[in-house]
Amino acid sequence: MPWIILGCLAFFIVRMMLGMSLMTWAGTWIWFAMTWWVLTGEATYKFVKSWIPTPGDDWIDAKTLFVPATDPGTFERQKRERLKPVTMTTNAGRKRLMPFQNLTHLHSIAQVEIGGYSFACLILHDKRKDEWSAQIPFVFDGIHPQLYREEVEAAIAALHRGASELPNGELTFTLSAQSETRRRKHQLRHLAKTSQSEAVSVLLLNEQQRVNEIAHDGSRQVWTQTIWGSWTATRATRRETDAIGEALTWLQKHYQKWVRNFMGTQQTHFNDFYLNLAKELYETGFLRWRNLLETKSELGVRPMDAEELWESLWYRFNTRSAPELPYCVRITETQGGLEQNVPVAGQQDLMTVLLRGDRGSTSCPKHQSQRGYIYANGRVGKILVVEQPPELWRNVRSQLSWIWERMSMSYVRDTECVVQIASRERWSTQDELEKMNRQSHHERKHAAMDGTGREVHADLQSEYAQDALRKMLEGRQPIYVALVFIIWRDSEEAVDEAAAQFANTFGAAKAVSENDIAWRVWAESLPLNNFPLLKKFALFSERRLTLDSETVAGFLPLTRPKDLDASGVEFVTSRGGHPVCVDILDSQYGRVLITGKTGSGKSVLGWRFIEEALANNVPVVGLDLSSGGNSTFGTAVRLLGEERASYIDILQERLNLLEPPDLRDLPPEQQVQRLKRWKDIVRSAIVALAMGDVDDAMLRSRVDSICLRLLDVFFRDAVIANRYNEAFDGGWKSDAWQEMPTLRDLLTFCSPEKLQLESVGEADEAAINQILSQVGAKLRDPNIGDAIAHPSTVAPDTLISFYALSGLTNEQNAFIMAIVAQMACLKNALAHPQSLFVGDELSVLLGKRGFANLVGELLATGRKEGVSVLMLAQDLDAIVDCTASAQILANLSTVITGLTTYAATGTYEKALGYPSEVISRNATDNYKANPAELYTHWLVERNKRFWHTRFYAAPMMLAALANSEAEQAARQRVMAKFEPTTLGYLQGLRQFSREYVRALRGSISLDDIGRELTHSGF
Structure with missing residues (x-):
């Protein structure tokens, strides 16, 4: 195609303008063709896009208004209007600013409820083409990285099946890893505000600061996945996409308009416009993509609602909290038919609301006349485009997690992956492969005639073409794949370094930085328009990859760690840094076992679960077998104050086994x-x-x-x-x-x-x-x-009560007192709608039939009474060997395992069915605590799913729980400098935490803490 255009250009210049001979024209044509080939090679888009200018000196918000399609007069006038550039005079001179809205087609958000389904979508309108389209988002929970072999094979088979039946239109997969903390900080602030304990509130606010720290250094990344299914009104009415089909569609559209004008039904058409649009969108858009994703590809997806969709758009351009959705088109199916609720005209449209910013500063993205950078949301973005796929994968597991393995590396953060796939015509692909095969045949023939020997390149090209043709004849579908990565940092230097480092992770695949039209590729990656990704400026050669329906699964960003609970104690996955929460107060999953050898940090982690209950004003009762009462829990309980917490020495108090719970505040039932x-x-x-x-x-x-x-x-x-x-x-x-x-x-x-x-x-x-x-x-x-x-x-109304069973030398007496203390715990628990029971180091007592049976019964039936259970132990042996082991193990919802020994891993494999390659990591040196970074390693297991994670403790919590003699002496030295009040205690604890962290990181020794201290206010 480019050679013909160049020949015509040469003919026009040489023959028509200069009147020269045909030989001169032929020579000029050859010269043009050779020059073009030298400049562009096979990838002509590289040469073409280098000549594309940036849209003005920058972008500007055009501040447009919303006009519904039900107002035909105003809508037609607005459709004919074109947003023109704005010229502004600045300190740097005159600048020509282009409206950003020229690159977006957003008309409105729609909430559609038809056929028992409820889904939201973006309604798009391209004024230039007068074309209506939509983007339908589906939230995807991801495919967990840790899968069994059968699950991997089933997932790959389902993806192959779905890809082979890909309908017309574009399907866009997005995977984003961002250092954002909005949701977690909101949870912690809410708990700090509602907690009845001032000390717990301060600890939670300190954890909020810790979350900011690990997010800032890239250790904590929130991973989200969305799948966008495109729908176009004109495409939905035709089966073919060739020129004849488009022409017929155009004629049909204008004929129908003429008929409506002639019959006088044009106004009725506009009044019912959104109803007809929603019905067509539901039948030919939503159902089609949902069937492909959920039924054929077996992906666990769910449609977004309007508010969720609005927030996803808002945080692309803004950092402050999202306001309420200003308006949306609502279509609802009732017994009388479809009903619509259309917003009024004249208000700012959604795009203007997204870009208007705050406090006089716009949120409109910028390109600043830079061809290789994007400036949005206070950050600098750079784009990588994958232009060559890897040759092969080791196995189907590596194929399924190819993108995840690269994006989850420790130095990769604040990165988005956008993959758009679309079916390709079989005839064009087959024709291209046959041409390639014939070309390689001629090259081999000429090499044999010239005596130059074997042409290796031709042989490889022929093998590739024949293999691709064979796959097509076997029924595999050719698919266009556009794969881009968007990397965000705070400066151009930082993003250049990150992009170069990330590009080196692709091995045989080739990822290149987009240094010519980054602004255009980024705009195409947004769901705010219907521009196909990487199709623009690829007139004579295709920039997108062409893969078959079995290979394409390796390029889909489907793998990421599954989420656990919406709130609770937060862990961060060791790979990828994705935060996952374990909610011990959840009635379904509130039975947690923590195991780990001494020094694994299980007491600190256990206290964070207790803190979660206290923050929710849920009473906590527990048993502690630590020797001498000098345990982590004893230290922490005493520091909470006597009014709301009590640490009870079983030998110094009296416990009435027959004291019933106070149930007067509960409903009669x-x-x-x-x-x-x-x-x-x-x-x-x-x-x-x-x-x-x-x-x-x-x-x-x-x-x-x-x-x-x-x-x-x-x-x-x-x-x-x-x-x-x-x-x-x-x-x-x-x-x-x-x-x-x-x-x-x-x-x-x-x-x-x-x-x-x-x-x-x-x-x-x-x-x-x-x-x-x-x-x-x-x-x-x-x-x-x-x-x-x-x-x-013992006071019956404290928020937390711990019963210390230390000091009992007689084994039988220790057993009796444990039974009595456990009764006291359960009595307190039953007196409240919800409570938490904690058992620490109960290995010895579990050997007693009566005690073990009580624990097993509590795990089995406690959730009916709102009793959550937290157990801590050195290992599983004591639980496996007790009489109620089957009942205990069967009713555990979540098992959290820290550092253990190689000898103990066999118990996890046998009793819990853990794969050896998963639990064996817990016995390595890599699982030891990292005191310098204040985190410990944990394997979280639920429903035979595994997460290797880190637990980042907040500094003030660590300082409050430090209980060795040297640590207690250091804390006491600091506390002595402050007033013996609640405020003084919190001020002292904050100061001690700063010094204590320095000691953990080796800057000072514990003996240096508190020696020369000048304190300041809180």
Whole structure:
């Protein structure tokens, strides 16, 4: 094609203008052709685009108004108007500014509800062509990087099936990794504002600063994926896209307009315009793309709503919070048919709202007459275009994650990937390949005739053409693929360096910087117009790649870590830095196990889960087996203050096993349900106390039956019920509280007469004697009898209560007190609509049947009462070996594993079915904590999905939890410099955190902290 044009140009100049001979014309033609070939080679677009000027000296917001299509007069006038350049005089001289709206076609956002579906889309109108189109967005959750082999093969097969049936139109995949913190900071600020604990609020605000730090250095990247399906009104009415089809469509369009004018139905046509548009868009656009993506390609997609779509557009041009959607066209299907709600004319259109900026500063993007840079949202962008695909992939797994592996490298951040695919005509592709095959045949023939030997290039070209033809004959579909990356940084130097570094990651593939028309390619990547990506200025050669339907899957940005919960404790994936949250307060996933050897940081991570509950004003109760009570949790609880937190030494306090939860604030239905649940727990506890280590199934069964009857008789007794009512009416520490029934009172009912047994057999007598002897012996024990035989001295209304089980040298007594403490925890938990139970280092106690059964039952049924569970352990062995292991493991929703040993990895493989290649990383040195960067490594598992992550602790939280002797002494030295008030404590903690972080990073020693301190206000 270019040779013919050059020949015509030469003929016009030589023959028609200069009147020279045909030989001169032929020589000029050859000279033009050779010059063109030298300048452009096979990629003529490289030469053409280098001559394309930038649109003026810069862009400007044209500030246009919205006019609905239902107002034909005003709409037609606006359609004929052309946005003209604006000339402005600045300090740098006169500048010619082009309206940015010339590169956008946005008419409105539409919310369509038809056929039981609800979806939003961008309605586009190209004034120059008078063409209506739309972009339909689908949110995609991504394909998780860690897949089993069967899942990978199924995903690839589904993608091949979908690509082979790609309809007309463009399908655009976007994958974005951005250092944005809006959502997380909003969550933390909200929790800090609503939390009842000032200390927790300050810790959350300090975590917000930590989130900013790791986002700024690129360690935290929010990954989002969107799939845009294009729809064009004219394309939907024809099957072919050739010149004849377009001409017929044009004639049909104008004929229909003439008929409407002749029949006088033109106004009705405009009144129903959006209704007809939405119906056609739904039938030939939305359903088509949804069927392709969800049914054929088996991708988990969902349509956006209007507000979500508006926010996605807003943050492309703005950093401040998105305002409410100014207007949108709403089409709703009712029993009477379709109804429309059309915005009024005269208000600023959506594009103007997006670009108007804030405080006198526009949000309009700029190019500043630079051909290779884009300036938007306060950043500088550079574009990379992939112009040559890789030769092959090692396997289907590497094909599926080809783009993810490059974008998730540690030095890649603030990068967008845009891939647009469109079906290509088979006949043109086949014709091109046949020409290539014939050309290579002639080259080989000439090489043989000239005696130059084998022509390697021709052989390779022939093999490529024959292989591609074979694939087409097998039914594979040729597909156009346009693949670009947009890299954002704060300066031209930084973005140039990042682009060069990123381009080197593609290996055999070729990615080049766009240094001529970056402004145009970036505009084409936006969903605000219907420009095909990389098609402009490619008149004589195709810039887009041509791939077959089985190869194209490797170029689709489909892989990224799946999200877990919307909020909760945040982890950051080790690869890609994507934040994932684990919400322990979620009723479905609120049963978490954290395991890790000493030094893995599990206590710090466990406290962050506790902090999450406290921030949501959810009470926390826990058991702590750390020696001497000198645990991380003990330190943290004491620092929260005595008013809202209590760390209870089990040997110094009294705990009433028969103290029921205060259910007066709950609805009557929940009161009945939870009281019954509490009685069941009391029965299990008494059975555990009575049986101890006795392994007699028949006796245990009979003891359980007797306990059931004993508790029923006991709680139905009028005197007992009256003592309970008076105790709760009087309140904690009242005289009536001291008369609350205890285990001593319960044993007085444990006789055949009080139990009203009609006949007493040997089994009944043995069970009654077992209860009286064993429970009575514990009440008389000098070590624990006083602690379990009297009304409770522990405040029942603290926000967090931890029971320390340290100091018990007798194993059986430790077991008894653990049962009592666990009962106190469950009692507090049942008294609230939602609560969190924490068990730390329960390995020894899980070896006891009664205790293990209580834990298993809590995990199995706790969510019905709103009880979330957090367990911490060194490894899985104690859980696997306990009697309730099956019940415990089956009801864990999330398992978080830190640094472990090679010997322990086998347990995870056997008990939890972890792949060895996944869990083996936890036993390497790479999984050790990084004190300099304040993060620890964790493997998060849920539903057999795995995330290798990092947990970045906030400095003030680390400072509050530091509990070694040297750390406590350093903290005390700093705290002594401040007033003994809540504000003084928080000021001191902030100052200590600064010094403590320096010590962790090796700048100073712990002994240097607080030696010479000049403090300032908070």
